[in-house]
Amino acid sequence: MNATLPQPSREAAPPLLSVRGVSKRFGVVQALAGVDLDVRAGEVLALVGENGAGKSTMMRIVEGVVSPDAGTLAFDGVARNLRRASDAHALGVRVIHQEPDIAPDLSVAEEPFINDLRRTMGVFLDQRDLLRRTLALFDQFGLRNSLSPWMRAGDLGAAQRQLVEIMRALRAGVRLLALDEPTSSLTEDETRRLFAIVRQLKASGVAIVYISHRMHEIRELADRIAILRDGRMVTVRAAADLDEAAVLGHMVGRPINNLFDRAKREPGPTVLALDRVTTHRIRDVSFTIKAGEVVGMAGLIGAGRSETASAIFGADPIVSGTISLGGVPLRLRSPADAIAAGIGFAPEERKAQALFLLASVETNITLCVPDLISRAGFLRAGAAHRVAREQADNLRIRTPHLDQLVAKLSGGNQQKVVLGRWLARQLKLLILDEPTRGIDVGAKAEIYALIRQLADDGLAILVISSEMPELIGLSDRIVVMASGRVAGEVSRTEATEEGILALAMTDNINSDRTDL
Amino acid sequence: MNAVLDKTQSATPDTQPAESLAARLLRGIGTHNLSLLIALACLLAIFGGMRPDVFFSARNIENIGQGMAILGILATAQTIVIVSGGLDISVGAVVGLSTVGIALGVQHTSSAALGILFGLVIGAIAGLVNGLIVTVGRVNAVIATLGTMAAFRGVAFIMSDGQSISIFHPLFRQIGSGRFLGLQITIEILLAVVAIFFVLMRYTVVGRNIYAIGGNPVAARLAGLNNTRYQIGVYILSGAAAGLGGLLLAARTGSGQPISGSDGLELQAITAAVLGGCALTGGKGTIVGGVLGVIILGVLNNGMILTSVPTFYQMVARGLLLILAVLVAEQQAKRYG
Numbered sequence: 001m002n003a004t005l006p007q008p009s010r011e012a013a014p015p016l017l018s019v020r021g022v023s024k025r026f027g028v029v030q031a032l033a034g035v036d037l038d039v040r041a042g043e044v045l046a047l048v049g050e051n052g053a054g055k056s057t058m059m060r061i062v063e064g065v066v067s068p069d070a071g072t073l074a075f076d077g078v079a080r081n082l083r084r085a086s087d088a089h090a091l092g093v094r095v096i097h098q099e100p101d102i103a104p105d106l107s108v109a110e111e112p113f114i115n116d117l118r119r120t121m122g123v124f125l126d127q128r129d130l131l132r133r134t135l136a137l138f139d140q141f142g143l144r145n146s147l148s149p150w151m152r153a154g155d156l157g158a159a160q161r162q163l164v165e166i167m168r169a170l171r172a173g174v175r176l177l178a179l180d181e182p183t184s185s186l187t188e189d190e191t192r193r194l195f196a197i198v199r200q201l202k203a204s205g206v207a208i209v210y211i212s213h214r215m216h217e218i219r220e221l222a223d224r225i226a227i228l229r230d231g232r233m234v235t236v237r238a239a240a241d242l243d244e245a246a247v248l249g250h251m252v253g254r255p256i257n258n259l260f261d262r263a264k265r266e267p268g269p270t271v272l273a274l275d276r277v278t279t280h281r282i283r284d285v286s287f288t289i290k291a292g293e294v295v296g297m298a299g300l301i302g303a304g305r306s307e308t309a310s311a312i313f314g315a316d317p318i319v320s321g322t323i324s325l326g327g328v329p330l331r332l333r334s335p336a337d338a339i340a341a342g343i344g345f346a347p348e349e350r351k352a353q354a355l356f357l358l359a360s361v362e363t364n365i366t367l368c369v370p371d372l373i374s375r376a377g378f379l380r381a382g383a384a385h386r387v388a389r390e391q392a393d394n395l396r397i398r399t400p401h402l403d404q405l406v407a408k409l410s411g412g413n414q415q416k417v418v419l420g421r422w423l424a425r426q427l428k429l430l431i432l433d434e435p436t437r438g439i440d441v442g443a444k445a446e447i448y449a450l451i452r453q454l455a456d457d458g459l460a461i462l463v464i465s466s467e468m469p470e471l472i473g474l475s476d477r478i479v480v481m482a483s484g485r486v487a488g489e490v491s492r493t494e495a496t497e498e499g500i501l502a503l504a505m506t507d508n509i510n511s512d513r514t515d516l
Numbered sequence: 517m518n519a520v521l522d523k524t525q526s527a528t529p530d531t532q533p534a535e536s537l538a539a540r541l542l543r544g545i546g547t548h549n550l551s552l553l554i555a556l557a558c559l560l561a562i563f564g565g566m567r568p569d570v571f572f573s574a575r576n577i578e579n580i581g582q583g584m585a586i587l588g589i590l591a592t593a594q595t596i597v598i599v600s601g602g603l604d605i606s607v608g609a610v611v612g613l614s615t616v617g618i619a620l621g622v623q624h625t626s627s628a629a630l631g632i633l634f635g636l637v638i639g640a641i642a643g644l645v646n647g648l649i650v651t652v653g654r655v656n657a658v659i660a661t662l663g664t665m666a667a668f669r670g671v672a673f674i675m676s677d678g679q680s681i682s683i684f685h686p687l688f689r690q691i692g693s694g695r696f697l698g699l700q701i702t703i704e705i706l707l708a709v710v711a712i713f714f715v716l717m718r719y720t721v722v723g724r725n726i727y728a729i730g731g732n733p734v735a736a737r738l739a740g741l742n743n744t745r746y747q748i749g750v751y752i753l754s755g756a757a758a759g760l761g762g763l764l765l766a767a768r769t770g771s772g773q774p775i776s777g778s779d780g781l782e783l784q785a786i787t788a789a790v791l792g793g794c795a796l797t798g799g800k801g802t803i804v805g806g807v808l809g810v811i812i813l814g815v816l817n818n819g820m821i822l823t824s825v826p827t828f829y830q831m832v833a834r835g836l837l838l839i840l841a842v843l844v845a846e847q848q849a850k851r852y853g
Contacts, residue, residue: 358799
């Protein structure tokens with residue numbers, strides 16, 4: 001499955017991209033310091049490193065969006081000075097970012113061909129020609145079943161948008177394709193399909209730079225691994241020469257212990273009970289969580305996991321069924337009701353759904369405890385400071401001071417701020433949706449340890465995650481959802497990735513849901 | 517000249533301690549106010565240099581203060597609206613509507629207090645209408661208040677039958693040009709309003725929640741805040757502030773005129789707020805910044821009149837200033853993003 005290493009003959013030619021001594025400083029942050037890197041045609045190079053290690057800066061330089069303070073870029077052995085993205089595009093460099101970069105009102109077919117639309121009678125879009133060329137492109141990568149040519153691009157899911165962007169890059173004659181965390185919002189299935197495309201591109205001589213936090217993907221795809229730490233290139237080696245522990249060790253600069261170590265514990269009384277809960281997006285969902293228990297929730301994208309969380313948190317109105325907390329049925333009209341009942345929720349999209357980026361760490365932490373930090377509606381600066389300080393210390397939030405804007409923290413510390421907001425309250429149930437998405441390995445380990453400790457202290461925790469190892473490692477039980485229903489439940493001891501996936505795929509086809 | 521210096525100093529203490537407080541509490545954001553102070557110093561130097569005899573005279577400085585009173589109330593209220601993620605273009609029209617309401621109220625009841633109350637309530641109701649259209653109706657704030665701007669103006673004409681209504685009650689003359697403890701009452705009302713808004717936005721839970729719903733409405737809802745209630749409240753506040761502005765205008769002119777407040781007050785209020793550091797996307801901006809924005813506008817207006825800049829050119833300058841303020845804000849946002 002793993003491709004062989006690049007042939008000697010290929011190494012003789014100059015590398016497709018050759019980066020030498022590139023440095024870049026943003027204010028006080030030295031994002032990159034004297035980085036060397038070669039990328040060869042027809043290889044998959046995995047670029048790994050913790051958040052803030054310089055991967056994104058590296059890609060932005062290669063893409064021509066950021067210009068380096070020092071150092072050179074050479075393509076095919078010829079030094080080039082990239083001033084803007086179009087310079088890089090002309091050299092066949094394309095970067096697919098996590099955030100989609102598409103025109104929402106164009107159709108899938110129009111996206112890749114937007115610069116080359118043919119016309120009939122001089123004015124009308126030649127739809128037949130467009131369809132023919134689009135389908136040809138689909139067939140090349142076996143995408144006829146995954147994409148529909150006339151769908152509006154803005155209505156596509158993350159995976160489909162990514163495919164459209166890749167199609168567009170291909171159309172433009174891509175020679176170096178960089179993928180930034182491409183699988184972070186993909187299901188297993190979609191990931192498989194993406195990998196197939198990556199392998200096909202590689203076979204046709206395209207150089208691939210693959211940025212990911214997921215070790216198993218890197219193991220599966222990469223020919224070579226380049227590891228960045230604190231803006232320096234720590235090592236670039238053949239993937240076969242680096243095992244997982246070695247990669248993590250290089251990334252963090254210290255050895256990593258077992259992420260999911262934990263003591264066995266006895267769960268307490270039932271805290272959360274869902275009884276045939278139905279909203280407009282989920283149907284007949286029933287499960288329970290006991291005090292001190294971590295229940296995982298698995299499923300494909302759109303299976304109704306986040307939607308279940310929304311229902312429990314009062315963000316989605318319930319059509320029928322009951323949600324009870326500590327035996328008392330809840331009447332949830334808004335998140336405020338859920339919060340008052342003792343539920344905390346760290347949503348999937350930290351920045352969009354949880355954080356106030358322009359506000360301080362202190363404000364972000366103390367937002368949900370107005371009673372603790374005010375008297376008669378007036379803020380008490382000292383009290384707010386104490387509450388925030390306590391959470392920042394407990395969670396080891398790395399920030400120069402509590403007045404720091406949350407926007408300036410790393411992803412891991414931002415997530416801790418969100419957790420701090422809920423832990424400042426007396427909680428009965430904590431819901432975590434993708435708690436470690438986009439978080440580097442070191443912070444991940446801390447979040448896992450924290451979840452464990454909170455459960456040991458008697459909190460009921462619901463963890464939604466698309467990362468199977470994480471889910472299996474953390475959870476006492478796993479509820480698997482498919483098509484808005486509970487497809488099954490597996491205990492920690494019987495949980496396997498294959499078993500969960502099989503459940504997640506059940507009645508995927510005979511779904512009676514009509515929306516996306 | 518000495519008397520002049522005293523006057524300028526008596527104007528600054530209101531902003532000075534607040535500014536230093538702001539710098540202490542919100543490290544980064546203080547720099548914006550500092551740049552506003554520098555801009556203000558430049559304006560003072562330019563106009564002072566061109567008309568040294570008149571510009572720094574006690575009379576002129578009071579003129580500037582007088583001229584700023586209504587704008588100051590509207591701009592600081594506008595700052596709160598913009599921080600909450602909204603925009604209120606209808607404030608100028610509400611000022612006019614309120615002057616008519618006050619004049620009619622006084623005319624029919626012969627009571628100054630009832631007339632004033634009537635004007636303020638009309639302003640608050642206008643704000644409530646705006647708030648309901650924006651939240652319940654989910655209409656974009658710009659469009660909603662653009663529409664109500666025209667509608668409120670129309671209501672003012674209907675109520676007054678298109679006529680100017682004189683107010684003869686002596687209390688209004690007192691408010692419009694009287695003094696209390698040596699300072700003009702108009703300016704004192706402005707200072708009181710600014711102080712209340714400042715405390716509201718900086719030292720209360722409500723103020724902090726307004727920043728939150730403007731900064732990230734989705735996250736605010738998921739943090740248990742009732743966005744709708746806050747938004748409606750903010751528009752009511754803006755309407756009531758415009759009602760108060762109407763009172764000051766009615767007091768100064770001794771009449772209620774449906775046409776009053778239509779000379780680009782809303783534009784100037786928004787300009788001052790944006791100059792003061794408000795992001796039109798919400799969640800960012802301070803009352804102190806808004807006040808500095810108002811002072812800059814006030815000095816600019818006054819300076820242009822004193823240096824005989826033709827009226828039409830003044831309009832061009834005001835329009836360009838708003839665009840310039842947004843441009844600068846965009847550049848700053850880019851640097852932080």
